[in-house]
Amino acid sequence: MPDTDPMRVTVLVNGRREEVRTERDTALLYVLRNHLGLTGTRFGCGLGLCGACLVLIDDRPAYSCDTPMWAVEDRDVTTVEGLGVSGRPHPAAQAIIDGQAAQCGYCISGVVISAAGLLAVNDAPSEDEVRAALDRNLCRCGAQNRIVRAVLAAASSLRASRDSG
């Protein structure tokens, strides 16, 4: 029997400890969007197939639409809102704006999460590595190649800022 009793679940979202009153098997996505108002994470397919709902859980990209709250209790969740540094967008988001690498933009939060997850562990990815990292993200409009170029550009700007800093 799934545990559907209402209860409080504690989760760390973007560095903040959040206590949410919900069922333990409620999807993380609904808590983010409806309880916490973090609407950058998108509902796409609801089936863990399209990548629009990706968030970082302990720094690894994961689908929030099929991750129940009990699975993220006391774990570190980062949404696209939490990626920016001191009010500036994450380098991947900035590179996507700079390269106009989105068409409708519905998938793009998930893309930024995948890119951030990649760049956190590999700041000099090859194009193939970028494509592999974005493999879980669907874009139905056709912006894939622009997105790949933007992520590669983000990687080089990250390296440049690191070298200069």
Place this chain on the structure above:
Amino acid sequence: MAGSGEARTALPPSLAANPRLGDWLRVLPGGVVEVRSGKVELGQGVLTALAQVAAEELDVDVARVRMFAAVTGISPDEGTTAGSLSIQHSGAALRVACAEARAIYLGVAAGRWDMPVGALTVQDGTIAAQDGRTTSYWELADDRLLDRPATGLAEPKAVPDYRIVGTSVPRVDLPDKLAPRPRFVHDMALDGMLYGRVIRPPSRGATLLDVRAEPAMGAARRRDRRARREFPWRDHRTGGGGAARRRPAARGREVAGRARNCPMRTICRPSSPPRPPRPASWPNPPLPPVRRRRRPRASHEATYHRPYLAHAAMGPSTATALASTAPVSTAPASTALASTASAGDEAGVRLEVWTHSQGVYPLRRELARALKLTEDQVRVRHVEGAGCYGHNAADDAAMDAALLALAVPGRPVQVVWSRADELGWEPYGPAAVVRVAADVDARGDVLSWQHEIWGNGHVTRPGFGRSIGLLAASHRDGGEPIEPAAEPPLERGGGAGRNAVPGYAFPAYRVMNHRLSVMPLRTSSLRSLGGFVNVFAIESFMDELAAAAGRDPVEYRLAQLADPRGRAVIEAVVRQSGWADWSPAGSSRSVGHGIGYARYKNSSAYCAVVAEVEAVTEVRVRRLTIAVDGRPGDQPRRCREPGRGRRDPGDQLDAEGTRAFRPLYRDQRHLGQLSDPAVL
């Protein structure tokens, strides 16, 4: 006004239908031009493109243009945003309207300074005289100046004078989407908003008899002191159970459920099994012989098909609605709400709907019709949704939300379809079979050509048929099924027949469309309607004929193509792709290349593509070289409306812009699952 005595420009149709200049733009004292279009942002970047048109004619920086999302009663009525016509329609109207607004403001300045308009210049909204005096649109801003119908007396800029149109400017919507700030209809969070769900039978052909919502809704009921109420809701603010006070208007077959993804058992009775579509002429009606000038040497025939295609949008169809007895929130000052008193007003109901529909006015008309309200009682506001590639379920979700909102006046209701709702009930792109046959002469050139299509119609949008084109309306007691689509005339782009007429200079051709009147799935407009299966058939068959004649596919096409612009895109793509010198990487026999050519709708942009394709365990497009000629004479920017679709050069087109030709290169390799199993 500039140049009295100048010839009057004929007003573009959109402007003629919505002639008041103030409906198209307002100059605000703060240095902003508010521009309104009846066309809506579907992810194609149209608001940015239209902002460029306005900025160009007004001589202001694009950053000063604020695009206003379409709202009924305020925005011009430009019907549906479809058919790659937004720049042609709305762009043309804005071009003339903004040129006239510029002339009006210049006229005011000229009058003030007592000098001719021709002595004034405008730069970024600042109006300057040769003697150094300056003023600006912002200083002169006055809504009354544009409270007049367009005359067509102000001459828009000549194409060679364009400085903004045809350049790449950043999309106006992307910063919000990357920040991210709420911008999608799914992000709406109104005070007291409830979530509603409509339970439908699992597929067409089934009738819903009962819904067993236990145990999904049991827990909520137990918690809910108002458990006696039949239709619990999800309360946005608390996450707890709310409840609809009244049974929603749609009795029996539709009930509002608690949450989108609650498992619900639906008890259904299948209706009579769907009849397979069999037109009287199936499979091949005898065609009368085509007149031939020469004796054919050989005859060829091939058949092509496409399956039903799901729309498969990235995001679910969604809408929010609010019913109230108070007047719908009033519009900005300059806008005139249509007159209010009418029969339906007796009920005093006002309905406001937020939707990602392709047409706010057509949806308003259809909602009013379905709900027996007057149009004045309904306000439809466009809010962006996920990328839209044709008629999706946005309008249906709007009807769902409207029905539920009417059941709980005063509480906004949001409906978000599930993926199962989408795949079960959204309009599909119709399946089709295309048979092409040709007689050829001794060289292999075509003497006569026959093209036949079997398939459902493509346009069942709200407002396009006799029956109400909204799903919930068809499901209500007494509701009529949504009728199969009619075939629009070719002059309007056609439906199944789009691009079926060959663009080649064949001595004789015949095109027949066998319209199937039984609709096993609900079908409607997707992408280029019949365009892509017809082009696929024509171009594939051209390859068959070239191969049979032992001729190069490019040479074979050029030999039979008279249109100079068509020839030019083929020649450009051949040159840029290195067609003549091409050889597969290594000695791989699994890689090949080929060419395709079409002019969209036989009346719009020309396009030729060379594809390098690899077929091992799967077919992969390794490289596409694309040449586009989108110059339509008076509106070279139309091509900038990015193509929509994952096999589409929109990637480059909207980024690079285009003047006449711009051969484009693109390595289209897999990024993620390009082959969405739901799609092909």
